Amino acid sequence: MPDTPGSDGLTVGQVSARLGVTVRALHHWDEIGLARPSLRTAAGYRLYTAGDLERLHRVVVYRETGLGLDGIRAVLDDPTVDVPGALRAQRAQVAERIDRLQRLGAGLDRMIDAHERGLLLTAEQQVAVFGPRWNPDWPARARRRYGDTTQWLQYAERSASRGPGEWRAVADAVTGLDRALGDAMDAGVAPGSPEANRLVERHREVFASYFPLTRRMQVCLGRMYEADPEFAAHYDGVRTGLATWFRRIVDASARAHGIDPDTATWQ
Structure with a gap:
């Protein structure tokens, strides 16, 4: 299997290694419809195309900001979502957590x-x-x-x-x-x-x-x-x-x- 997604696509294991995401997470995202592979082999194995890989990359990026899976789905799929506003709200929550952790560190x-x-x-x-x-x-x-x-x-x-x-x-x-x-x-x-x-x-x-x-x-x-x-x-x-x-x-x-x-x- 080639290391770049072409007509044959990438396996779950290859995508997991490339993106640093567990196979279990990829399976879960597939099950809930957040990021599904577009292809399957004759034997039924999942294969991710270049477009699938781009969506997965965006999922990983937004997950790193702390957005939950429902929030990520809305950002990716709902054209009415105010993405900057959602990210600002997430930034405020991160700032609160940082402040709480700093106070915890001072207490320790x-x-x-x-x-x-x-x-x-x-x-x-x-x-x-x-x-x-x-x-x-x-x-x-x-x-x-x-x-x-x-x-x-x-x-x-x-x-x-x-x-x-x-x-x-x-x-x-x-x-x-x-x-x-x-x-x-x-x-x-x-x-x-x-x-x-x-x-x-x-x-x-x-x-x-x-x-x-x-x-x-x-x-x-x-x-x-x-x-x-x-x-x-x-x-x-x-x-x-x-x-x-x-x-x-x-x-x-x-x-x-x-x-x-x-x-x-x-x-």
Whole structure:
């Protein structure tokens, strides 16, 4: 069979190779009447003429613009169709998709940065939001320590959508909670009391700004706040002994929910 369509025409396989279109697509276009071969051999094989090949080329061109098959049929066969208008409408849809993909790409970049950095704030922004005692090295240290955990992934997902304003709201909520804890300890609020339990629940709600916190995980945090020098210094900076008092109210609340603080694990 020659490689140029003459009186004998081209087979489906030859047209597929020439135009870069699958045989399956050619068969489908034949079945729906969009681009049918004009000839058949005595054995029933389809053969495409030069005119058929020209129509197929136009189908491929319009398909590359994103037009659907019905739109292509109208452009090729309906003399009343405003072809430039149809192409302009398709161009507008392409522009919308490009804009959507660009926004998606920007979102993915932020998500990648959040997974790798934790906070998407400069060192100056971090200090402005969290106060002069904040150490901008803490997010990197946290990633090295917790970067392979589910909680770090949850934290990064939240961080990716936050700017300085959103983080300031989180910081204000934490500061308000610290103040309420200190005031309650000064007032002699007893572990296990309704007021203490409300503060434990408030802590879990505030902490959800970072990642969901179960009661068992909260018990583990209470231990860490008391044992870790940096956390203990923070809470004792609010009120002397606050880290230990906070651990006690968390433990009491956990017992009320059937959890043994001595055996609780991070789950």
